[in-house]
Every structure is written in C-alpha cells, then in structure tokens.
Amino acid sequence: MKKSIPKKTVQRLLLYYRSLNFLLQQGIKNISSKSLAGLMEIRDSQVRKDLSYFGHLGKRGAGYDVLELRDKIARILGIEQVKNVCIIGMGSLGSALAAYKGFAALGFKVRAVFDNASHKVGRKIRGYECRPMEAMEKIIRQEDIEIAVLTVPADAAQEIAVRLEKCGIKAILNFAPVKLSLSRRVKVSNVDLAMEIKTLSFFIK
Amino acid sequence: MKKSIPKKTVQRLLLYYRSLNFLLQQGIKNISSKSLAGLMEIRDSQVRKDLSYFGHLGKRGAGYDVLELRDKIARILGIEQVKNVCIIGMGSLGSALAAYKGFAALGFKVRAVFDNASHKVGRKIRGYECRPMEAMEKIIRQEDIEIAVLTVPADAAQEIAVRLEKCGIKAILNFAPVKLSLSRRVKVSNVDLAMEIKTLSFFIK
DNA sequence: TAAAATATGTGAAAAAATTCACAAGCGATG
C-alpha cells in the first residue's frame, strides 16, 4: 500500500503552489529546494521530502522547473477540477466568504448560499440569491455540491451538519465553535477564529 | 528548565475550556478525563497529559471539578486579562471580524479598526470608528494594542506588517495569503481560508 | 473498615513528523 500523505504536507503543497506562482510572475524559471524553502522559512529537506511523496518532480543537480512543478502540484491538489460548494449562514462572516476571491483561485465554485432569516431569503447577497434552509437538501443534490461552508450560530451547527450528512455532503468547513459529531464519512475541518488569536496570545509573554 | 508547552496542547486547552463551560451550563459539576475526551473524540490519556503540564488539576479516583478546572484553564490561558487588538483592513472580512462576538468571550477587546479607503475613514463600521492608516502607529501606542488582525490585500500585507513590528506589536493574526517576513520577536499566525478548504477537499476521494 | 471500583499522573513505548547526511544524477567547464 502506498504511504498516506500527511495533512501538513498537503498544506505545505499549497504554500509551494503560491510561491511558485509568485516566482513565475517574477519570470523565474528554475528553483532549488533550498531557495524555495528559504521563501517560507522551512528546511530544504522538508521541501524535498514533501515533493517526494508524489514522484520525482525535480532534476538532480538542476533543481525544479518552476512552471512544471506548479502544474504538477495543481494536478496533485486537483486545482484544475472545479468543486461545487455552498455557504450556509449569511451572517457577516458567511457573506464575507461569499465575496472572497481566494476560493475561485483554487477551483471552488459557490453554487448556493443559504439562510433562514426571511428578510434575507430571495435577496441577492454578494451576487448570490439567498435560498431558504428548507430547500437546502434539494439544491445540494441538484447542483452537485460536495462541500459546505458552515457559518451559522453554534447552537444550530450540529443539527444542520446532520442534515448535510444525510444529503450526501462530503466535507464541511465549520466556523462554528462546536465539535460536530458525524460519521467518519464526512470530513470536517474547523476554523476557529477566537482560538487562533488566543493560541497566538498565549505565546507572547 | 521547565518543559515547553506544545502548541497543540494550548489549542486543546481552549477546546476543554469550551466544553467545560458547556458542562457547567448543564449543571454538571464533575467529570473524568475519559468523559471529557469523549466530547471531542480524543483519548483520555491525551487530556491528562495536556493538563499535567500545568500541575495536579484533578483528584485521583474522583476526576476533575468542572468549575475549578475551567477557572484554572482560564488562568493558564490568561482569559481573564483583557488584551487590546486592532483590525487592519475593513473589507468584508475585516468588518465581519469586527462584528465577531467570539473575541470578547476570550478576553480580546477591539480598540481600533483601520482602513485607507477615504470613503470608510471617519465612518462607523460595526460600531467602531474607522481610522486612517496614517494614524496606525500613533493609535496602537496610545491604546496599548498588542495584537493586530491583518485583513488587507496580499500585496499590502508585508509592508504593513513591517510598520506593525516597528511600533511594537507583539503578534499578528494574518489573513492575507502571504508569508510575512519579520523578526522572531513578532509572533505571526496565518489563517488561510482557501487553504483550509483545499486541504479538506484533498482528502475526499 | 476492608475490598472493589474508579480515575489520576506519569514514565515508557509507539507513532508521526522533521532533519540529517550522503549516494547518485545532472550540467557546466576546460
């Protein structure tokens, strides 16, 4: 069996992807693991180890071809193939995410946004027509949505997550500060803004 | 020398803190490491190891006193002492963060918000008067701000970060998808929303 | 109050992630 890819490696792959795009803009055609590592303050061996999970992407003595490596990483990460997402909860955070350009750059397409507040439903928010929560299951299936971004209040999150699991969502990016209990089938990733800043502040003394 | 605390331990401490608050609301006065671990799908030994960094917080044979443990964690994390923060960049994300209640719950106080767009400066956004970027250094010093939340476009982030370092900011929560190069003195934590969702989607196949 | 049931705290073991170190491949140079 092939070795499984550490999550951290995938995250760094994305950082490499960004740096490589930057280098391309600069007109730089070739780079060594050492220089690439220097851009993000990690070791060169880390770069090589990460890339080695995916085959022989460089050339001994010569380093990596920037364009080629970028495209290989894009393929590994599946950036070229579009994934449909929806955003649930059109509060200030949900609507900021609806406006966020970064998703599109990595191959995500917002196909629907939901809220249950009657004054929002039917109105356009950031260019997306806000749909009612009752229609969620139907629309997710219709639009072939695989990933849900969950930006609802903490006390509503678990209930909605269960509904999402039932209608076949594959992954949830959860911004609510609660642990979602779902079956192993659904991948959940938590972004906890308060926690990020608190962790940061712990280490400043 | 005392053992240094792993970052992951600090993060979990915050999760424990949340769970303990929840348990308190439920009127639960006592809990074992096993039950607490069950709430967040980790091992009981992990809970005990994490807590053991900070002394003997529980009672053999009896578990942990919920209220007491919560307060001890609050003290460890410094939740009771208010830290002043500012938000730089009043785009949709910045202004969503300005409205975010979660910061206050962990002892953070937004003392200023900044933007350089002239149509925003001087206006109230989410209850905060938007200040001009020129005044940043002065206000940070005046208001004793230690932490900056950076929600500006990627191409402006590095330059502002350098200014922040110069005026003595201790930590930056960076939402711009770029690596900030600063001296070791300033702690930087990156929140990269596109990266989160891409990492998630990598593991669904 | 003695025995049984619980549950912590912590070294030791295991697992995971990072870093080292070097053989092997490539390109440039003379």
Add this chain to the structure above:
DNA sequence: CATCGCTTGTGAATTTTTTCACATATTTTA
C-alpha cells in the same frame, strides 16, 4: 569526455507528539 560542483531523493537518525500501562490515590459498597 573526464572532472568538478551542485542538487535531488531517500534511508537513517532525531525530535516531537500521542498512546499505553500501571503505580498510586480516592470513593463507594457491603
């Protein structure tokens, strides 16, 4: 075309994090 300098790819070593396992302490039960 042989040599030299550079750089990859990768096992081995190291470091970090997690899990195990058990001695020790407390509570409950009979």
